[in-house]
Amino acid sequence: MSLLAADPAARVSSFNPVAKFAAVLVVTLTLLLSIDPVSAGVTLLLVLALLPWSGLSARMIWLRCWPLLAAAVLASAATVLYGRPSGATYLQWGLLHISDGSLYLALAILLRVLAIALPAIVLLSTTDPTDLADGLSQLLHLPARFVLGGLAGLRLVGLLIEDWRELSLARRARGVADAGRVRRFLGQSFALFVLAIRRGAKLATAMEARGFGAPGARTWARPSVLRRRDGVLVLIAFAVAAASAVVAVTAGTWTFVWAL
Template identity: 45%
Template structure:
């Protein structure tokens, strides 16, 4: 006698609401829309390199995030690596950027000019304007929701997407495996020798363990039909909603408005043109 497994219709399944973002607005959009929105925000900013467009875009982004439920101080706290990168870009361009205008200071290979100062400020602000919204959009992004969106909306290969998702989830086990290998070596009296040799031996053991687990995972996925060319049904529905299209319009309007302000004030500079 065989058991009968009852499967509910796809449209009647209700997924529990997950807190996927510190912003109430971003939490409502599809996971794929976050990736598309980040590209719409960033790509136009790559062609612009001036203080006006970068600062305008950054200011608009802070205001929109504040309206979306993320306060400016929260944005700064959650994106602190971006500000470190922006400071690093400022220092490098400030000291070694293209020389133009009046030379303010010179010493050896370092030449500080008016042009390098302006370029350094524009570069730092542009780094922040491009990276800050990307980091905020990535906060709380669920890999499973992203995989469903890539398959159902962008029509990526299910085998590739869900294989990558399974491998990504395996990364969480590496830390536990590393700790278990270390404890097993110490239990056999092998943990008190050279630290470098112990780490190399432990890393090799972790590599072997990961390959074995990946082989079992690949076999299990093949057994579930991931290697077949037949169309697959989806356990969860991932669709674009009107709020996603509103989000696309906002993401495209921010860089276009900032570039428009720079052009209108006569301060716009093409990023791939000499200063």
């Protein structure tokens, strides 16, 4: 099973994609209002506490989230070295300026990135693209032509990865991939680009022939409905967001982004 494929055995996969999207949006918007370590830390702790109920194994969560952790550490490290100086200064050398302000901001960014991305990865990466398209069209009433086009494009991502691998093997078999790594990458990227355009044109023609772009009301093979557990998921997201904001305001660390 692909690491980004929805695991049907996981509990979190059974929620409606629209409810999962709404839950992620609630948590994200709350954290985007303030840059402080307290609100992000509270959200991260609550999300980590809820992970055992997601139905995903620790190994699967780690494989999906380790790039996020690496990106958060790099972002915070850059903030430590080049962040806005304030308070006591610990090191200053050229452009490098490590101070209380840069350390505080780096911690806030580290926790903020993890708190925003972790629930998004867990919830949205366990969502089947077809179920998401059904929910967006039937519940949110987005244009079916736009939703189905996006779904078709998303389904082709796996094919592009396979095409890249086959192009690499074919070029190596012809002896044109033995030297010049940069030149090989550029040539292979152009070949993949041409192949993607051809496949996209054929797919668009096939979808038009099957009536995907026809005017009028559209029928759906699988109805998308919201259940009670979907409402519980959204309420949990509101509770997590409210708890993080209340704790940050009580601690006096809540700082609106436009006040920075």
